[in-house]
Each structure stands twice: as structure tokens, then as C-alpha cells.
Amino acid sequence: MRFRALSRVALASLALLFAAGLAAQQPSLEDPPNPPLPVLHVDNGSNSAAAQRAHYVVLVSLDGFRWDYAKRDAATHLLSLGRHGVWAPDGMIPSYPSLTFPNHFTIVTGLYPEHHGLVANSFYDETRQARYAIADPKAVTDGSWYSGTPLWSLAESQGMRTACFFWPGSEAKIAGFQPTYYLKFDDKIDDNARIQQVLSWLRLPAADRPHFITLYYAEPDHEGHEFGPDAPETKAAVLKVDALIGKLKAGLDSTGLPIDLVVVSDHGMARVEGGWITLDQFADLTGFDTAGALLYGKSEQDRARVYNQLKQASSQFVVYRRKDVPAALNYSQNPRSGDPVVIATGPYALRAHAPPAARPDPPPIPGMHGYDPRKMPQMKASFFAAGPDIVEGKTVAPFENVNLYPWLAHMLGLTPPPSDGSLNVLSGTLRDGGADKGN
Numbered sequence: 001m002r003f004r005a006l007s008r009v010a011l012a013s014l015a016l017l018f019a020a021g022l023a024a025q026q027p028s029l030e031d032p033p034n035p036p037l038p039v040l041h042v043d044n045g046s047n048s049a050a051a052q053r054a055h056y057v058v059l060v061s062l063d064g065f066r067w068d069y070a071k072r073d074a075a076t077h078l079l080s081l082g083r084h085g086v087w088a089p090d091g092m093i094p095s096y097p098s099l100t101f102p103n104h105f106t107i108v109t110g111l112y113p114e115h116h117g118l119v120a121n122s123f124y125d126e127t128r129q130a131r132y133a134i135a136d137p138k139a140v141t142d143g144s145w146y147s148g149t150p151l152w153s154l155a156e157s158q159g160m161r162t163a164c165f166f167w168p169g170s171e172a173k174i175a176g177f178q179p180t181y182y183l184k185f186d187d188k189i190d191d192n193a194r195i196q197q198v199l200s201w202l203r204l205p206a207a208d209r210p211h212f213i214t215l216y217y218a219e220p221d222h223e224g225h226e227f228g229p230d231a232p233e234t235k236a237a238v239l240k241v242d243a244l245i246g247k248l249k250a251g252l253d254s255t256g257l258p259i260d261l262v263v264v265s266d267h268g269m270a271r272v273e274g275g276w277i278t279l280d281q282f283a284d285l286t287g288f289d290t291a292g293a294l295l296y297g298k299s300e301q302d303r304a305r306v307y308n309q310l311k312q313a314s315s316q317f318v319v320y321r322r323k324d325v326p327a328a329l330n331y332s333q334n335p336r337s338g339d340p341v342v343i344a345t346g347p348y349a350l351r352a353h354a355p356p357a358a359r360p361d362p363p364p365i366p367g368m369h370g371y372d373p374r375k376m377p378q379m380k381a382s383f384f385a386a387g388p389d390i391v392e393g394k395t396v397a398p399f400e401n402v403n404l405y406p407w408l409a410h411m412l413g414l415t416p417p418p419s420d421g422s423l424n425v426l427s428g429t430l431r432d433g434g435a436d437k438g439n
């Protein structure tokens with residue numbers, strides 16, 4: 001009895017000591033995530049000899065990180081990254097609409113949303129008679145919804161292994177390939193474990209080590225929506241993701257590998273003004289399919305009628321027949337954008353219909369994005385980058401995010417297909433000036 005009692009005490013003490021030891025010890029980013037994360041592996045073969053000699057690019061997205069947050073909130077790690085490399089102090093210009101999926105996929109394809117096909121987070125396709133929605137895993141993982149060649153598919157097709165710790169489109173087979181390593185989107189996965197996983201990938205043998213890696217954080221977008229862009233909660237989220245960038249940078253430096261770290265966001269955030277603007281109060285939308293404020297008329301007669309009804313209806317939106325949408329928006333060519341096309345003139349909450357009467361109709365959330373970045377500078381996104389391919393201490397004027405694609409491909413030594421972007425726009429930020437690598 002006595003022995004067993006002592007033993008229990010001893011065991012408890014040991015457990016306490018163990019727990020204290022764990023608490024005192026900083027969880028090391030050098031260790032692989034424990035428990036291991038559900039990483040999916042696609043066998044695309046080994047890195048080619050040329051790929052093994054190539055540099056590395058880690059592309060991080062901080063969702064909804066508005067262009068002016070870093071300076072406003074003194075995000076020291078991001079500002080330091082910019083000082084040691086390049087950044088866009090006046091922001092990067094997202095593509096229209098300034099929404100998450102359209103812009104993430106623009107960043108990795110160099111195509112405007114109307115060309116890569118994700119014209120909104122949710123939309124209708126008349127030809128397929130089907131809907132795409134970011135919350136629908138079946139649509140998200142179906143490669144036939146996407147056009148263009150995302151960077152990971154470009155790299156894989158040219159013998160270079162890639163890994164995606166989340167990125168819109170990364171769970172589908174697009175342009176013939178999936179990333180060698182990827183995860184199903186699950187925002188509950190721990191922030192630090194994501195960094196541990198990225199570093200684990202970079203410790204793989206050279207034959208299997210991914211050279212292009214994406215990493216995604218959903219903050220500060222959540223807080224910007226829920227509390228508004230100027231709320232203390234949003235500032236706290238800004239500083240939280242900034243600290244993560246600091247940890248990631250230190251971890252990347254410790255690998256000794258030639259890694260270019262590129263941190264971007266998809267769009268900014270604006271405080272919503274007023275209540276809902278519901279389009280069916282201005283026009284008879286009978287027979288229209290709708291998605292958000294996108295309108296899909298079934299006949300030319302219907303489209304012309306609704307266009308005329310909405311034309312002079314409000315100063316809070318403008319309406320165009322799709323073919324007449326201003327060229328700067330790049331939103332006139334894809335039927336998935338609907339017809340007519342309604343565009344907010346300010347930070348207003350547009351929708352086609354109110355939810356069915358049985359459900360409550362809460363007011364719009366405090367923060368929103370999706371607007372025309374040329375009319376609303378709050379939509380502009382962030383851009384910071386540093387590494388062996390990037391010049392030190394340079395700033396760039398606002399540029400369209402389609403230009404990231406040829407720039408990232410160049411750093412990886414890949415030959416990109418034609419896109420809506422041009423290497424000329426950012427070539428001044430490259431140590432080699434964007435010259436042909438000759439491989």
C-alpha cells in the first residue's frame with residue numbers, strides 16, 4: 001500500500017515536473033508540428049536537376065491586410081522585411097472585384113478574374129447551369145471551374161516541386177497538376193504549426209523539397225469584417241500576424257537556403273455605410289438567377305428591362321450592360337459576371353434579394369470589401385518582399401497584382417505562359433533586372 005501510495009505521489013510529481021518543463025520550454029519552430037498535420041501528398045516525382053539549383057519562394061497571404069495597416073499599426077516585422085527588400089508603401093492594386101478568391105487566384109495566375117474564371121467568391125455559370133461557391137468543397141476541388149496555370153502547376157510541369165499551406169485553388173487539379181504537398185482548408189490549424197510545417201518542408205531532402213511554397217492566414221480579414229478596419233480588435237490581429245511573419249522570417253533564415261519571402265494581401269477593407277441596398281426593390285428580378293449582387297438575366301429582353309429599371313435608381317450604385325463595363329475593371333468578358341452588372345459607388349452593402357422572410361435579416365457587417373480599388377483606395381492590398389533575388393531598400397508605386405505572376409516565375413527560374421501581367425512592372429526590384437536566366 002505504502003509503496004503504491006508513494007508511487008502515485010512520485011508519478012504525480014514527475015508529471016508536474018514534466019508539465020513545468022514543457023511550459024518553460026519555448027515551443028520550437030524547428031520541430032515538426034506535433035501532432036503531425038494532415039498534409040496530402042501527390043507524387044509528381046522528384047525535383048529535376050535544374051529545379052534543385054533554383055531558388056525558393058515562400059509566398060504568404062494575410063487576408064484583408066489593408067495597404068496602410070503596417071505603417072498605421074507599426075507592424076515592425078513587415079516594415080523591416082520591406083526595408084531589407086522592397087515594399088509598396090502606397091499599396092498594391094487588387095483586381096476587380098476586390099474579393100478573396102478572385103484575387104488569390106489572380107496572384108498565382110497573373111490573370112484578371114474574368115480570365116481565370118473566379119469572378120466572385122460565389123457566382124453562377126449559365127453554360128454549366130451550376131454554381132461555384134467558396135463554401136462548397138465539391139466546387140472548390142473541381143479543377144474545371146478554374147482557367148489559367150497557377151504557379152504551383154507551372155512549377156510542377158517544369159520539374160519543380162511545390163507545397164501549398166492553403167491557397168484558393170490549391171485543392172483542385174488545375175492545368176494538369178496539383179501541388180506535391182497541400183492541405184484541405186481548415187482555419188482551425190494552429191498558426192505556429194503552419195510555420196513549423198513550412199520549415200519541415202524546407203528540411204526535406206533536396207530531391208523532394210518544395211521550391212515554391214504558399215502560406216495563408218485568414219487574419220486580419222475576420223476582425224476587419226466583424227469590428228471594422230479601425231477597431232482595436234483589427235489592430236490586434238494586424239500585430240498578431242506581423243509577429244507570425246517575424247517568426248517565419250527567423251525560421252527561413254535558419255535554413256540557410258536562398259529563399260525569397262513575399263508577403264501580400266488580397267485586398268483591403270472599408271467601413272460599411274448605411275443599411276442593405278436590395279436590388280429587387282428597384283427592379284423586377286423575376287426569372288433572374290442571382291448570386292450576391294450578380295444578376296443573370298435569361299433573355300435579352302429581361303436584361304435590357306432590368307438595366308433600364310436600375311439605371312437611374314440610386315446614387316449608391318451604377319449599372320452597366322456587361323459589354324459596357326469600363327475597361328479598367330476588366331469585368332466585361334465573362335458571362336459569369338452576369339448582365340447587367342451593378343457596381344457600388346461607395347462602401348455600400350449591395351445584394352439582389354433579402355433572405356427569405358422567415359429568416360431574420362441582420363444589418364450588414366461593419367467591414368466590407370469587393371469594391372472598385374480605383375474609386376476606393378481602402379481596397380488596396382499590401383506587398384512586402386525580401387530575399388536573394390530582390391534588391392534592398394526599394395519602394396514601388398502602386399501596381400496591379402496581375403504583375404506578381406511573371407515576377408515570381410522569374411525568381412523561380414520558370415518560363416510562364418502569357419498572362420495579364422508583365423515582368424517589366426517589377427523588374428526594377430530584381431537584382432538581375434529581370435534578365436533571362438538562360439535555363
Ligand SMILES: [Zn+2]
Nearest residue numbers: 064100221225
Ligand atoms: Zn473578407
